[in-house]
Amino acid sequence: MPENKDFCNYDALKLENQLCFPLYACSREIIKKYRPFLDEIDLTYTQYIAMMVFWESGRISVKELGKKLFLDSGTLTPVLKSLESKGLVTRKRSTEDERVLMVEITELGQQLKEKAVTIPPRVGGCIALEPEEAMTLYRLLYKILNKDE
Amino acid sequence: MPENKDFCNYDALKLENQLCFPLYACSREIIKKYRPFLDEIDLTYTQYIAMMVFWESGRISVKELGKKLFLDSGTLTPVLKSLESKGLVTRKRSTEDERVLMVEITELGQQLKEKAVTIPPRVGGCIALEPEEAMTLYRLLYKILNKDE
DNA sequence: TAAAATTAAATCGAACTCAATCAAATATAA
DNA sequence: TTATATTTGATTGAGTTCGATTTAATTTTA
Numbered sequence A, B: 001m002p003e004n005k006d007f008c009n010y011d012a013l014k015l016e017n018q019l020c021f022p023l024y025a026c027s028r029e030i031i032k033k034y035r036p037f038l039d040e041i042d043l044t045y046t047q048y049i050a051m052m053v054f055w056e057s058g059r060i061s062v063k064e065l066g067k068k069l070f071l072d073s074g075t076l077t078p079v080l081k082s083l084e085s086k087g088l089v090t091r092k093r094s095t096e097d098e099r100v101l102m103v104e105i106t107e108l109g110q111q112l113k114e115k116a117v118t119i120p121p122r123v124g125g126c127i128a129l130e131p132e133e134a135m136t137l138y139r140l141l142y143k144i145l146n147k148d149e
Numbered sequence C: 001t002a003a004a005a006t007t008a009a010a011t012c013g014a015a016c017t018c019a020a021t022c023a024a025a026t027a028t029a030a
Numbered sequence D: 001t002t003a004t005a006t007t008t009g010a011t012t013g014a015g016t017t018c019g020a021t022t023t024a025a026t027t028t029t030a
Helices: A020-040 A045-057 A062-069 A073-085 A107-116 A119-124 A131-148 B020-040 B045-057 B062-069 B073-085 B107-116 B119-124 B131-145
Strands: A059-061 A089-093 A101-105 B059-061 B089-093 B101-105
Touching: A020 A045, A020 A119, A020 B020, A020 B045, A020 B131, A045 A059, A045 A062, A045 A073, A045 A101, A045 A107, A045 B020, A059 A062, A062 A073, A062 A101, A073 A089, A131 B020, A131 B131, B020 B045, B020 B119, B045 B059, B045 B062, B045 B073, B045 B101, B045 B107, B059 B062, B062 B073, B062 B101, B073 B089
Parallel strands: none
Antiparallel strands: A059 A101, A089 A101, B059 B101, B089 B101
16 A cells, blocks of 8 residues: 555555555454453453444344344344343344344343443553544545445 | 544444444455455455465465464464465475474465456455545554554 | 473364355235 | 245355464473
8 A cells, every 4th residue: 555556566465555454454453352341241242243233223123233234144143142042132023024033132131231331431442543543544444334335 | 433522321332433343344345345356266365365475475484474464373274274275385394493384385376476466456446445545544554453563 | 401481383162254045925927 | 816036034164263272392490
């Protein structure tokens, strides 16, 4: 990326010239920072972002959940079953359309929010960006994500 | 992220206010864009970024490779065995220090570079950022990655 | 030197990711 | 009303991902 033009022959194949690579590495590094905090409430990162949706929505279909998280049912099914086994959500087929599986947060799931709310500020301290930079990063990432919508 | 201050009670737990989430989603979305191109040369994304290092370095230890890719030996061992089975690299213990496994690119691995070089420009077209924006994103991501070094 | 500590990889286990496929339910068309 | 197509969610399989443990080799220390 350093020089966007004048890429001589193979420079495009250098790791340092990729945008995808730091994105990928950063994503994993930040998820890793969440781990000790998420361990406290016995959630994995994927379970955590799914719970975030439930804390906001309460009840949602697997399909809609997948759209919000950019994840497909192959990923979500085991995650939701795990959350159900912990008693945090219930899974029930819609009566109007039996194909649709509705997932709903339980009282226990709601209660977990109290503990979870302490996590974002604690993780935030691990990221070395100024508020303004974080804002810019946020905007650029959503620009990429919303491209195809 | 929209409002960095004045987070009332639970706003910090909204998906849209997380920085980690778009980072994670973006990373997966971009890797997904690589897939059809990588299928052409029969590499997964992880194998591809490992090959990028070999195209630059030729010969490197698992330890050093892991440092470059932010991946540990638990991830790399199966990746490298797979690349070896395709004949793209060889794996041999260092004679000076038997603990160290040196991985070296083969002639076939070198040849693959010719095909791979067409990938970055083709994927680049899938990302909706201006060159200047891409540059900014790149800089911010590396700022996060280099924090702990 | 011999014991202890450190280091590098491999291994293992649990979880995630996603393409591909399947089965069931619904919608549409002939 | 039948077929046909589409939609939805589950399942499967290959490949990651990473913490934790193990093994082997090396280095440090007593």
